[in-house]
Amino acid sequence: MKKLAPLAFFLAISMNLFFACEESDLPQEEEMIAQNDEDEESTTDPNESEDNTDDSNSEEEESENDETSGTEISLIATPDIISNNGIGLQDWSDEVTIEAFKIDGSQATLVFDTEFRDEGFGVAGARWNQIDYYVMYQGAEVNASEKVVISFEDGALDITLTVGMMGANEGHPDGETGKWTGFDQEGNQIAEGVLGANDSNLGKEVKLDGDSYGIYPIDLESNQPLYSLEIEATGFGYGNGDPENRNYNNESGNQENNSDFNIVGISYSKL
Ligand SMILES: [Ca+2]
Ligand SMILES: [Ca+2]
Numbered sequence: 001m002k003k004l005a006p007l008a009f010f011l012a013i014s015m016n017l018f019f020a021c022e023e024s025d026l027p028q029e030e031e032m033i034a035q036n037d038e039d040e041e042s043t044t045d046p047n048e049s050e051d052n053t054d055d056s057n058s059e060e061e062e063s064e065n066d067e068t069s070g071t072e073i074s075l076i077a078t079p080d081i082i083s084n085n086g087i088g089l090q091d092w093s094d095e096v097t098i099e100a101f102k103i104d105g106s107q108a109t110l111v112f113d114t115e116f117r118d119e120g121f122g123v124a125g126a127r128w129n130q131i132d133y134y135v136m137y138q139g140a141e142v143n144a145s146e147k148v149v150i151s152f153e154d155g156a157l158d159i160t161l162t163v164g165m166m167g168a169n170e171g172h173p174d175g176e177t178g179k180w181t182g183f184d185q186e187g188n189q190i191a192e193g194v195l196g197a198n199d200s201n202l203g204k205e206v207k208l209d210g211d212s213y214g215i216y217p218i219d220l221e222s223n224q225p226l227y228s229l230e231i232e233a234t235g236f237g238y239g240n241g242d243p244e245n246r247n248y249n250n251e252s253g254n255q256e257n258n259s260d261f262n263i264v265g266i267s268y269s270k271l
């Protein structure tokens with residue numbers, strides 16, 4: 001189990017940044033210079049304290065580790081957790097798995113996305129290694145997104161998802177956006193919400209890292225513990241915008257730019 005405090009998390013991201021361009025200079029990620037630096041070391045500092053504590057408790061005890069009820073767990077995306085070439089369930093920690101799905105819902109490859117400025121987990125294929133949304137995909141109208149599913153073996157409260165490469169004004173005044181759907185232990189949908197620069201828990205369009213293209217921590221509000229979480233992109237501007245025609249040349253075989261982002265980290269409280 002990796003425990004990372006927000007500051008260490010921020011520093012880990014900052015260390016990977018070679019390009020500190022202003023967002024307004026580079027509103028489109030395809031205009032950025034891709035950089036392939038892969039400093040794979042995550043930064044841990046045992047002296048850092050967590051910002052939040054949660055007093056909620058339950059009688060559930062973990063025998064397989066030393067975590068205690070109510071403890072806040074912070075996980076950062078790193079390439080080293082990916083096994084089996086990113087196919088199937090990946091163990092992000094002892095309790096948390098992450099898995100990728102294609103536009104059509106079939107199994108995809110989870111990748112550690114390093115194509116642009118903000119590095120994080122995404123889905124191989126389609127437009128980028130980010131989680132990509134399409135209206136038209138390979139000649140068919142799909143109105144669908146690649147998807148990442150994060151599961152919490154023992155449930156999670158007070159979840160904060162940190163997204164990356166989320167363009168604040170890309171394609172629409174509300175920019176690139178996504179949505180999340182939360183499920184209970186039986187797989188019933190119990191919560192949902194939206195993801196975008198507007199939804200940063202630091203304030204509208206306030207980045208966790210000012211030099212990022214779009215790293216935002218977003219609180220996922222649920223009054224019940226979540227056992228799994230589906231994360232998808234939506235059309236630009238929470239689905240209110242239209243795709244852009246771009247000069248892409250990739251496997252999707254079309255020219256659509258739309259919302260896409262990756263997953264930089266997640267924090268939650270144990271039950
Ligand atoms: Ca993708
Ligand atoms: Ca995009």
Ligand SMILES: [Ca+2]
Pocket residue numbers: 029130165166167176259260261
């Ligand atoms: Ca993006």
